[in-house]
Amino acid sequence: MAERVAIVGVGQTYHRSRRPDVNQVELMNEAVRAALDDAQLTLKDIDAVVMGNMELFEGNYLVDMWASDGIGSYLKPGMKITTGGTTGATISCAAFTYAASGLFNTVLAVAFEKQDEGDTRAGLISVRDPLWDRFMAIGAVATFARMGRSYMRASGCQEEHAALLRVKADRGACRNPYAHLKLNLTIEDVMNSRMLIWPMRLLYMCPTTVGAAALVVASERKAKKITKKPVWVQDWVTVHQQSARVHRPGEEARVRTIGVGETSHERAAQLIYKRNGITKPIRDIDVAEIYEPSTWGELIWYELYGFCEPGEGWRWAEKGVTDMEGEFPVNPSGGVVATNPIGATAMIRIVEAALQVRGDAGEHQMTRPVRRAFTTAWGGQNWTVATLLSKSI
Amino acid sequence: MRQEPFVVPGKLVVPYRYFVGRLASKALIALRDDKKVMGVRCPTCNLTYMPPRSTCGRCFSKLEELVEVGDKGTVLTYTVVYHKEPVHPMEPPFVYGLIKLDGADTALPHFIGEVEPEKVSIGMKVQAVFKDKREGNILDIKYFKPQ
Amino acid sequence: MTEKAGEEFLVMPIPLELPFQWAAGSYHGRTLREIKDNNRFVGIRCPQCKSILFPAAMVCPLCHVKVGEDWVELGEKGTVEDFAIVEMSVLDPSTGKERVESQPQAVIRLDGGAVMEHRLEEKDPQKLRVGMRVEAVFKPEGEGGKGDLTDILYFRTIEK
Numbered sequence: 001m002a003e004r005v006a007i008v009g010v011g012q013t014y015h016r017s018r019r020p021d022v023n024q025v026e027l028m029n030e031a032v033r034a035a036l037d038d039a040q041l042t043l044k045d046i047d048a049v050v051m052g053n054m055e056l057f058e059g060n061y062l063v064d065m066w067a068s069d070g071i072g073s074y075l076k077p078g079m080k081i082t083t084g085g086t087t088g089a090t091i092s093c094a095a096f097t098y099a100a101s102g103l104f105n106t107v108l109a110v111a112f113e114k115q116d117e118g119d120t121r122a123g124l125i126s127v128r129d130p131l132w133d134r135f136m137a138i139g140a141v142a143t144f145a146r147m148g149r150s151y152m153r154a155s156g157c158q159e160e161h162a163a164l165l166r167v168k169a170d171r172g173a174c175r176n177p178y179a180h181l182k183l184n185l186t187i188e189d190v191m192n193s194r195m196l197i198w199p200m201r202l203l204y205m206c207p208t209t210v211g212a213a214a215l216v217v218a219s220e221r222k223a224k225k226i227t228k229k230p231v232w233v234q235d236w237v238t239v240h241q242q243s244a245r246v247h248r249p250g251e252e253a254r255v256r257t258i259g260v261g262e263t264s265h266e267r268a269a270q271l272i273y274k275r276n277g278i279t280k281p282i283r284d285i286d287v288a289e290i291y292e293p294s295t296w297g298e299l300i301w302y303e304l305y306g307f308c309e310p311g312e313g314w315r316w317a318e319k320g321v322t323d324m325e326g327e328f329p330v331n332p333s334g335g336v337v338a339t340n341p342i343g344a345t346a347m348i349r350i351v352e353a354a355l356q357v358r359g360d361a362g363e364h365q366m367t368r369p370v371r372r373a374f375t376t377a378w379g380g381q382n383w384t385v386a387t388l389l390s391k392s393i
Numbered sequence: 394m395r396q397e398p399f400v401v402p403g404k405l406v407v408p409y410r411y412f413v414g415r416l417a418s419k420a421l422i423a424l425r426d427d428k429k430v431m432g433v434r435c436p437t438c439n440l441t442y443m444p445p446r447s448t449c450g451r452c453f454s455k456l457e458e459l460v461e462v463g464d465k466g467t468v469l470t471y472t473v474v475y476h477k478e479p480v481h482p483m484e485p486p487f488v489y490g491l492i493k494l495d496g497a498d499t500a501l502p503h504f505i506g507e508v509e510p511e512k513v514s515i516g517m518k519v520q521a522v523f524k525d526k527r528e529g530n531i532l533d534i535k536y537f538k539p540q
Numbered sequence: 541m542t543e544k545a546g547e548e549f550l551v552m553p554i555p556l557e558l559p560f561q562w563a564a565g566s567y568h569g570r571t572l573r574e575i576k577d578n579n580r581f582v583g584i585r586c587p588q589c590k591s592i593l594f595p596a597a598m599v600c601p602l603c604h605v606k607v608g609e610d611w612v613e614l615g616e617k618g619t620v621e622d623f624a625i626v627e628m629s630v631l632d633p634s635t636g637k638e639r640v641e642s643q644p645q646a647v648i649r650l651d652g653g654a655v656m657e658h659r660l661e662e663k664d665p666q667k668l669r670v671g672m673r674v675e676a677v678f679k680p681e682g683e684g685g686k687g688d689l690t691d692i693l694y695f696r697t698i699e700k
Contacts, residue, residue, distance in 0.1 A: 021549055404634060
């Protein structure tokens, strides 16, 4: 890297089911103003703006055409990015790369989704191949339900373990002023919620949320002038995996994520660990903000990220390892099952991880010091973005 | 053996909706209920935007001051559509114009009607013709006609 | 986020309906044509890793080599690897209407080795199990096969 990079400002909206009081641009504007205020900068200090969302959820293609006034990209360099569930993380990584390259000193990254304007189910189905499996596609609910079934068959995990993690997520959300669903859930509430597709109940699935997030990113020289509490972006990576259309006899397909062979989750995490001397995540990382559109994904992905051994994910749920007070806290913010403005969701992971590193997360701040935070995102069914944030260089 | 390409017709059908937000709601309600055409003023740049928006792109100020820009304006430029397309809002020939309303600093794209397309000109003074049954969107102005 | 009581916020309906012409390409197209014309499933084998690509594709995503002409008949019988009863409806963007999945959905491994997703005829949860044997039931001739997976009505249980 030419330059080291830090997050010097973060912002997000209060996430809700409906926001009839704002249009898309006004929604983004709230997050941008919050991030600029947090960084104590004005738009004059911003050299470039990267933005994006998942267009299929609003039906407004090229939102960057009319967003420039509201997000501050008027006459500034920058671009728009759409990469599915990872959109917010990819936008962040583009901003990191801009600043690291030396092209721009201070970069604003903006992500949003206004899911009250379209139909999320239709949007997700329309990403499937119209010449193959779109005709019976259900979307993310079916994908994660299948993961859950396969995982239960393979590991001995019971539904209670997912319910434990869902209640953990809700405890975090109830402490997070920005979170969307704050439900004060019990295990019984979760296990009595409506069945969608076994073993996927309504509460194991993320909500459709309206919200936006923004980051201000700066190169090292600039960052030290802007803030006393820079959050250093130690590493970022995006990895793709095989499609689900390669069939090898004897290999169980579509179990752990989707597709065969090594998954993008495994490779992305291992790349980050290797490049940064992490040999034991539970010791070397203080908190993780992972992208779990469903609790069933969270259980399984503990294993894929190498947090724990294969088959141990549900035992972690049982022992409360990933509770906020646990040995390896995951998603103290409440995570994606509580708040999911899709295009912004992956950026919120980075925003929340940065707040934890700074010690500014408020009621859901971890009590012990956070030196290093790890974030992930999952896009389509085929790619992973992972980042590593750090208190010191 | 060469075969004909395999092409399958399909559709994407989704019912979207768009929330215009607080500021634009106020402006469009004034249009719907009182036939008032509203813009928004940026006090810092001393500019009035039409259609209204809630942030000034130049100075990033929050814009809240709705002002009436009037129903009369000037054609900045225009084009005549002669060909028929399913997406077109009406039968050709018809005229699209960029109209700077007297109280605004920016141009509003809209239709120009009640005039032969050949007789439309840049600089022409025009006036809004309102729909009788208005719904709260910019098509509550049916078109602009010569003053 | 403040919504005053009685304040009116406007919302514009924007119905979207876009027509497309999707080209399958020669390999995927062959798989679809075989379904339409011959009621059979064919994939293609990678010359290097021997994996089956189904639907067929020009390049093996594992080896990045161009496949040859090693077409493989996968058979119309298979084994259920996973099934699900769908208790929710979806808005189907192909029609703009709610779609209810009244039949169980399944992941089926065809006897030729490739995996596909489709629906099962059997709706009785007591009779559904992983490992059950099934076979494809195609639309009767003359009922307008399109050359996609909707040409198959469902997979029915093979009686022992």
